[in-house]
Amino acid sequence: MISTDPLIQRRSPTGQVTGLDACPAQGSEQMPESKIAAPFSGVLFTPKAETNRKPRSAEDPHRKPAGASMTLLELASCASAGSAIEPDGSMRLQTHVKSADLIDFAKKHGPLIAREPASCVNLCAQGRLQSIEESTSLWASAALTANIATLAAELASGALPMRNAQKILAGLSHWRLQANEGKSFELYLISRPTSASYAHWLGAPCFIRREVIGERIGYAFLLGNETGYPPSTLEIALALFAEEPAASDFSVLMRAFDLSIETGAQLAEEASAATGKRNAVPTQPERPGDRTLTETELSFNEEDRPILGLLCRTLAVAHMNDIQVDVFSTDESTGPFVFGSYLSWLWYDFSLGIGQARIHYCARCGKGFSTAGHRGIEKRYCSDRCREAAHNERTAQSKAWARRLFLQKEMSIDAIRKRLFAHEQKTTGSERIKKWLSSWPDLKHALDEDIQSKGWGSPLLARCRKEELDLDKLLSAKRKKELAELKKRKGGPA
Ligand SMILES: [Zn+2]
Structure with a gap:
């Protein structure tokens, strides 16, 4: 190749x-x-x-x-x-x-x-x-x-709670299959829509790997890309046996997978080759209905955590077929x-x-990223773009908050500064708030209305003066003219 x-x-x-x-x-x-x-x-x-x-x-x-x-x-x-x-x-x-x-x-x-x-x-x-x-x-x-793999890895590591496994990995299911001949095994399934060329590149349908997980023996398969199977779906199937499966167990499994006889026989042969001992693979697997198979759906708990690790490794191995x-x-x-x-x-x-x-996960866009090789302060954002955007969003939020505290809550600039920028230098925080307030059209409008109704003794005007806001920006041209005339009549500065 x-x-x-x-x-x-x-x-x-x-x-x-x-x-x-x-x-x-x-x-x-x-x-x-x-x-x-x-x-x-x-x-x-x-x-x-x-x-x-x-x-x-x-x-x-x-x-x-x-x-x-x-x-x-x-x-x-x-x-x-x-x-x-x-x-x-x-x-x-x-x-x-x-x-x-x-x-x-x-x-x-x-x-x-x-x-x-x-x-x-x-x-x-x-x-x-x-x-x-x-x-x-x-x-x-x-x-x-x-x-699937990144979320499964996190479930396996304990970073995400197992009780939410089915919410985190949509479509994940867990079954106990009981064949009437007495043996039972567990099956974990998850599927995703997949292009035929992708399923083909992965080699599906195929057996991927065998792993001993605690007391159980797991067999991982990729299903899909097969006639009779739902088109353009890739399914990852993990079968967990209490003891090394025999050929008859594999044929029960293939029956559960609902594969064609040829594909079932091929997958059973691949899987049984991994047991190390050569099982006789049935050339004529039973047809559905020969024996009954009872399926019971199970929930997820802590014991299933290592299985999510197997899910992750199965996908990884399947994707590394051209190394x-x-x-x-x-x-x-x-x-x-x-x-x-x-x-x-x-x-x-x-x-x-x-x-x-x-x-x-990025605090802004939720994108996953790894901090391998990163030293210093813990990274909160996936990229510079998100870091800057988050900074701008925070600033816009503080600005809106500062303005509301001043106008509606009638808080002083120093009180606002203590609430919003307690960690910053006093003057820089105050200057920033003053700038935000002085350039705010809503405050300009409110000030105009306050002067309109209460005259030049307006309490809001007094607050703006006391806090040293930029009145040149906050007063309308009409008010500035009025004020100038008032000063002239009084014959001195206001
Ligand atoms: Zn991001």
Whole structure:
């Protein structure tokens, strides 16, 4: 696969194709089966004007391989999934793709896969790259699966409460399956709408991994992309057995998955190969109805926490299927690995960060980010943009508050300053409040009305004078003229 990569010259060891511009694309690869709504059908990447650009590593080329940048979190926050209740009371999965964030990510990081057939790679006759197009549904699928993994990682680490697992991960379910022959096992399921090309890139349907979790043995599968299965849905299925499953247990499991006989047999064979002992795989699995299977839905509790870890690792392993080993690689950031796509690098990098870096959420936009490698004051915002916007929002709020306290609560500037800027220097805080009040049209209006009804002995005017507000700004031209005439008549300054 790697050897036929036409972009090998442009691809960094992290699988990233650099030096490309990104913009929304319309039309060419509309996915009629897609349930994922976005205002454009794809992301189009075109080479930037030629410079002497060398392909380089994704983030910081001098970064130590141990420090994960967790850029996958950024991709994950481009999409979300929630449950919506239908008029008939049933639950429906609702997905949301933040198109602007998605395009921002594409501009910053380039294509996710940049490889046929998942992506559309256009070369000119001389073999030079003309464009790469990746469908919106492929990008949305990538963001939605990343979203599952980042939330599952947090549930597994204890950062999010298990009792809310089904709210946090919409569509997550937990079942006990009891076959009438006596054996029972547990099944954890979660699914997301996915483009066929994405499910294909992941290799679904397939067995992913076997893990011993406490007293139980877990088998993880990716389902979907199969005839007879709901189209464009990717399902992650984790089966937990109390003891090593026998061939007959696998056939019960495949029956629960509702797979075709061929696919069921193939998955059962892959999974039983992982047990280490060769099980006889039934060539003629029973048809549904041969034996009954009782399904009981279970809730989630603390004991399920490690299963969320398995969910996260299952997705990570599924996404790292195009990594090759090059023990002589000299690239610092990737170590001995060569990544076939940037997406697999993102998952590898995320896997390194799980358990090390805490995931933080931006105090303004809610985007997840990692603070790995960050020292000093704890970061509260995902980006400079959010930090500045939050600062401006805070200022606007203080301004509105200060004005209200002055006019409605009749508080003195010093009292307002103590309430709003207690930590700042006295003069800077007071000066700022004075400026806000002096430039406030509402105060100007209120002052005018107060003078109108109470004459020049207006209490509000007296307060404004006492607090040294800018009366030149606060008094209307008419009032200033009146005041000047008044002074002239009195023959002295007011
Ligand atoms: Zn933010």
